[in-house]
Amino acid sequence: MWRKRVSGVTIYQVAQAAGVSPSTVSNLLNGRPGRMLPQTRKRVEEAITQLGYRPNRAARQLRTGRIQVIGLVVPSVANPFWGTFARHLEGAALAEGYHVLLCNSERDPARERQYVEELWSDGIRGIVLCSSLPSLEHIMPLVHQGLSLVAFDRTAQAGDPPSLVNISVDNVIGSQLATRHLLELGHERIAFVSGSVRSVNRRERYRGFTDALSDAGLDPQQAIVWSGASEEPYGDLDVAGLGRTAVRDLLAGDRRPTAIVAINDMCALGISAGIRDAGLEVGRDISVVGFDDIVLADLASPALTTVRQPLADMAAEAFAQLRERLTGDAPVGHSMLVRPELVVRASTGPAR
Amino acid sequence: MWRKRVSGVTIYQVAQAAGVSPSTVSNLLNGRPGRMLPQTRKRVEEAITQLGYRPNRAARQLRTGRIQVIGLVVPSVANPFWGTFARHLEGAALAEGYHVLLCNSERDPARERQYVEELWSDGIRGIVLCSSLPSLEHIMPLVHQGLSLVAFDRTAQAGDPPSLVNISVDNVIGSQLATRHLLELGHERIAFVSGSVRSVNRRERYRGFTDALSDAGLDPQQAIVWSGASEEPYGDLDVAGLGRTAVRDLLAGDRRPTAIVAINDMCALGISAGIRDAGLEVGRDISVVGFDDIVLADLASPALTTVRQPLADMAAEAFAQLRERLTGDAPVGHSMLVRPELVVRASTGPAR
DNA sequence: ATTTACTGGTGCAACGGTGCACTCAACCTA
DNA sequence: TAGGTTGAGTGCACCGTTGCACCAGTAAAT
Numbered sequence A, B: 001m002w003r004k005r006v007s008g009v010t011i012y013q014v015a016q017a018a019g020v021s022p023s024t025v026s027n028l029l030n031g032r033p034g035r036m037l038p039q040t041r042k043r044v045e046e047a048i049t050q051l052g053y054r055p056n057r058a059a060r061q062l063r064t065g066r067i068q069v070i071g072l073v074v075p076s077v078a079n080p081f082w083g084t085f086a087r088h089l090e091g092a093a094l095a096e097g098y099h100v101l102l103c104n105s106e107r108d109p110a111r112e113r114q115y116v117e118e119l120w121s122d123g124i125r126g127i128v129l130c131s132s133l134p135s136l137e138h139i140m141p142l143v144h145q146g147l148s149l150v151a152f153d154r155t156a157q158a159g160d161p162p163s164l165v166n167i168s169v170d171n172v173i174g175s176q177l178a179t180r181h182l183l184e185l186g187h188e189r190i191a192f193v194s195g196s197v198r199s200v201n202r203r204e205r206y207r208g209f210t211d212a213l214s215d216a217g218l219d220p221q222q223a224i225v226w227s228g229a230s231e232e233p234y235g236d237l238d239v240a241g242l243g244r245t246a247v248r249d250l251l252a253g254d255r256r257p258t259a260i261v262a263i264n265d266m267c268a269l270g271i272s273a274g275i276r277d278a279g280l281e282v283g284r285d286i287s288v289v290g291f292d293d294i295v296l297a298d299l300a301s302p303a304l305t306t307v308r309q310p311l312a313d314m315a316a317e318a319f320a321q322l323r324e325r326l327t328g329d330a331p332v333g334h335s336m337l338v339r340p341e342l343v344v345r346a347s348t349g350p351a352r
Numbered sequence C: 001a002t003t004t005a006c007t008g009g010t011g012c013a014a015c016g017g018t019g020c021a022c023t024c025a026a027c028c029t030a
Numbered sequence D: 001t002a003g004g005t006t007g008a009g010t011g012c013a014c015c016g017t018t019g020c021a022c023c024a025g026t027a028a029a030t
Helices: A011-018 A022-029 A038-051 A057-064 A080-095 A109-121 A140-145 A171-184 A200-215 A236-252 A265-277 A295-299 A311-326 B011-018 B022-029 B038-051 B057-064 B080-095 B109-121 B140-145 B171-184 B200-215 B238-252 B265-277 B295-299 B311-327
Strands: A069-074 A099-104 A126-129 A148-152 A165-169 A190-193 A224-226 A259-262 A287-289 A306-308 A336-338 A341-343 B069-074 B099-104 B126-129 B148-152 B165-169 B190-193 B224-226 B259-262 B287-289 B306-308 B336-338 B341-343
Touching (some): A011 A038, A022 A038, A057 B057, A069 A109, A069 A311, A080 A099, A080 A265, A080 A295, A080 A311, A080 B080, A099 A109, A099 B080, A099 B099, A109 A126, A109 A140, A126 A311, A148 A311, A171 A190, A171 A200, A171 A259, A171 A287, A171 A306, A171 A341, A190 A200, A190 A236, A236 A259, A236 A265, A236 B295, A259 A265, A265 A287, A265 A295, A265 B295, A295 B238, A311 A336, B011 B022, B011 B038, B022 B038, B069 B080, B080 B099, B080 B265, B080 B295, B080 B311, B099 B109, B109 B126, B109 B140, B126 B311, B148 B311, B165 B171, B165 B311, B171 B200, B171 B259, B171 B287, B171 B306, B171 B341, B190 B200, B190 B238, B238 B259, B238 B265, B259 B265
Parallel strands (some): A165 A336, A190 A224, A190 A259, A259 A287, B069 B126, B126 B148, B165 B336, B190 B259, B259 B287
Antiparallel strands (some): A306 A341, B306 B341
16 A cells, blocks of 8 residues: 655755755755845745745754754653643743653653653654653663753762753752741651652652751651652652552551651642541641642642742753753753742641 | 764664665565565564664655654643643553654644644644644645544534544533532532633533533523633633632622532632632532543542543544554544543532 | 466665755956 | 956755565476
8 A cells, every 4th residue: 555645845846946956945944045146045935935845854854863853751741740841841942943752751760761762763862851760871871872861850960971961959958948847837747758769859858858857956767757658660640649648657657747748749739638538637737748839739728838849940941951952052061950949828837 | 063973773784784685674674574584584683683773763754754653732731631631642652653742732723733734744644633623724724635633622513524533522411410410419500610712612511511401490591601701712721720710700790609610620620729719618618510530630629529531541542543544544533422421529519 | 398486585766855065157366 | 368266056965764676596387
């Protein structure tokens, strides 16, 4: 079976219509308009619009090796945090004529790696990776081959090559803000709830948590920590369910917390649901703090106190960094560590 | 400045390593392994794995006109409903070796059209479009040129060409289920809240709403309808804020509803927040029903009564339809109208 | 002994666009 | 008038894969 040819107008047809050679059309298209007379240029432009010519990207990519697509690997776009990020990144990319190819890793390193390799084989040379795995070893071979990588939601780690750009909020400070807020409200039995233990941002947020406890003269060793049942990767969808489960466990234990610091907002929303499941009231019986400030934090009941990440700015910066590297304007980018902000709402209240 | 060549291993290198011609490698790669001796085949396979060869997609696409990428145009992936859908679609696509190129239209017809045209110029010939605009006229020229289009969240309209596949939940029935549920609880002053009036699914859900009222002997003309302030397109992010605003207006009016049917869950969550803003209790003072059953519906407080869309199944079907058309297995697909299901939770209660 | 069929390959011309190297005419310059 | 320079535009090889058309060698059929 042979497929219908649907490729559309080619540069040859444009050239013919304008009475010039394909090279001239190409010259115009590729920023060399000074190489022809204004009247020639005009003829070519008219032919282009009249025929509705659009360059074939595959041919262009094959010839030049360049392509106006970047990859985005997120844990799961079903999590509104990542959905919002994807949308912002796409907005930034679109403004410069780039497309975004979206990949959900489900926090599975194997899938992450597979995706990155497929993107490479698609000719994509710039990727925003939201991995939060401590080690990016599985990706580094491609980086050395020329892949531009911006790691989002991951701070610089010892041993990172200089070519790697990290963009992240300062998780330690964010978590400190959250924890201090609870301490100031008089809470002392504060729990920390998260999923997988391995991610960089979990580690850092945990450190901010313990730092704040120490500063307040409490013993971090005594802190109540709930970290999911297993070491297995988990999709971000489940993180809310995880929070719900956590509350059951915590309330069944002998040291019931009066406040909970959640790894992120989805988790916090799950925790809030779990608290209600137990017949308790969020913000009065147990306080909850999230992280991210997704849109739903403000919509929840009670509205969620959380640590805000300036997502739109960070997405814009991620794209800007990637683009500079891709176009060769700045071979070495620089990492960015954004200061987060505490947003106090109704899910936190004085300890009773 | 000339860019570093980073194209990787080519089919020539594989052929040379295996001691055959590129054609033979190509034959193996393209499902014609019977054309060579088993030992030859083995040599080629070994050369492929050893060199880590991955076909260059641009070259392949240029030659064949085919490409293993489909486009997905959604209103906004920041809305968890669309995020979840995107994830499911991607899962289905990935299983068959397809990638998904994601585009957020923000419900702007101009942007929608622009995206579809760019996808076309990228050589993409299959698109899942979540438009819900009544008319797809702005897309039809490309469909006639050979674009395979699956319209999601949109039911068949009079005048649709047979080549167009629509996949949607039965909005009329879904909305009827929601409304009847409220009627059975004794509500009579029921409001319908939505954003833009123009979308097909808003129209249908509204019809289900009025049908149910009529069936119960109520006059649909008397129904309380709130439909946003303007005719302008709106991003899906704002739909929650819209719901919140709606409640302010409704409570300021002289006919206060005792129950509200929301166009979707994000809107319902906004409505719930608005009800709380006014110092009232959701499910007791005012009942709220959503549509979609996003993950957060179950997490909300009170948990949201809503109409469930079997999103995973629908996404799988959307991809399957598209794929059949792209591979030529089934030149004419068929539309799908899924029966939705009411999920009763705590946001609805008896009228007082 | 010639024809026919099959097996296991290979040769080659595209696909559409790019940009370096080139030409050719017109215009200086000494 | 020979030599140089500039301006405007063209020729062509190449990017990596594909699959039709072909071919050489062997085996079976006539």
